[in-house]
Amino acid sequence: MVTQSLTRLTCHTPGSEYVDVLAADVYHSDWKQSHHDELLELGKGKIISLGEVGNLPSVEVYERQPKWSWFMPWGYFIQNKENIKIAKDIYNHPHSINLDMIDFTDRIYKLKK
Numbered sequence: 870m871v872t873q874s875l876t877r878l879t880c881h882t883p884g885s886e887y888v889d890v891l892a893a894d895v896y897h898s899d900w901k902q903s904h905h906d907e908l909l910e911l912g913k914g915k916i917i918s919l920g921e922v923g924n925l926p927s928v929e930v931y932e933r934q935p936k937w938s939w940f941m942p943w944g945y946f947i948q949n950k951e952n953i954k955i956a957k958d959i960y961n962h963p964h965s966i967n968l969d970m971i972d973f974t975d976r977i978y979k980l981k982k
Contacts, residue, residue: 885913890938892920900926905934924952925959935964 882888891912893904908917919940926934946952960967972981 882911885915888912888915890916890918892918894921895919895926896923898924898926900930900934902933905936909936925955927955928958928962931959931962931964 882891891908893908895904905917916938917936918938922940922942924946925940925942931937947956959965966980970981972979
């Protein structure tokens with residue numbers, strides 16, 4: 870199903886031969902499932918990410934939208950004490966990979982065993 874927003878995104882995308890990663894910016898906790906699904910459809914197998922977000926998604930949203938490859942919250946996000954729990958929940962979630970889980974030896978980056 871092609872929606873109006875997917876059509877709009879398609880009009881602003883140069884084509885898969887020019888794009889390696891597609892990103893969405895999410896503000897005001899507007900975690901619509903359609904944002905994830907339509908970008909995934911538009912990417913046709915390309916990596917999708919959250920380019921910048923005002924707040925991290927809840928664990929429930931994170932689990933419903935599992936194909937985001939990374940996210941980048943604004944720096945002030947962690948200054949709010951309520952957000953510290955959200956950050957811990959997301960960064961410790963089984964879907965998340967953190968730097969301490971990556972082996973950087975010999976310039977070959979791989980997950981630690």
